[in-house]
Amino acid sequence: GENVEQHPSTLSVQEGDSAVIKCTYSDSASNYFPWYKQELGKRPQLIIDIRSNVGEKKDQRIAVTLNKTAKHFSLHITETQPEDSAVYFCAASRTGNQFYFGTGTSLTVIP
Amino acid sequence: SQTIHQWPATLVQPVGSPLSLECTVEGTSNPNLYWYRQAAGRGLQLLFYSVGIGQISSEVPQNLSASRPQDRQFILSSKKLLLSDSGFYLCAWSLSVDTQYFGPGTRLTVL
Secondary structure, three states: OOOEEEEOOEEEEEOOOOEEEEEEEOOOOOOEEEEEEEOOOOOOEEEEEEEOOOOEEEEOOEEEEEEOOOOEEEEEEOOOOHHHOEEEEEEEEEOOOEEEEOOOEEEEEEO | OOEEEEEOOEEEEOOOOOEEEEEEEEOOOOOEEEEEEEOOOOOOEEEEEEEEOOEEEEOOOOOEEEEEEEOOEEEEEEOOOOHHHOEEEEEEEEOOOOOEEEOOOEEEEEO
8 A cells, every 4th residue: 555754743944934844655656645734623624735747836835846756745835934833744645535644744933 | 615524523431432423524425435533643544434335444453433324424433432542533525536625523532
């Protein structure tokens, strides 16, 4: 089955700096890669996703890049704000029936 | 639009008692349905997933079971709760080749 690894497990950045979270996957057939943000005590919420036919996708301060050859994808948050503090999960999926999640990154943005 | 409900929102149960958590989805047909458990400060552990009525796949052998009596209803059960069953239980749905959306979750404390 698929194995998704996520790094780092914790990340602290100064407000206004950029944050990068990286994930690798093992199944070359995986073709859909969502990222979720989970605030304390709440459900994970989708923030951005990318499909295997695209190398990069951007939505305001958030971007995701995908390298299919190396089987890794990354989340980039620019101009971080305190409200970006949360746990972020990456995931990989093939056909959309099963989703394999990374272990999460706890991001703290220091004002 | 689609909506996912879970209840109860919180639950405190003694060890050895039974459990029934319910999840329902509105606004879509034949969704894939999932149960996850999240221990405090930890990642998402997939417990069960279902691609149709009566079709349940178990990811982790344990004292929990799942049933899907109707297309948009997914139930998580236990005959006898253990202390280790405490956690945040999340139901999720997806359509094939599409993203996964999480319910609001049930916080279970076993004493």
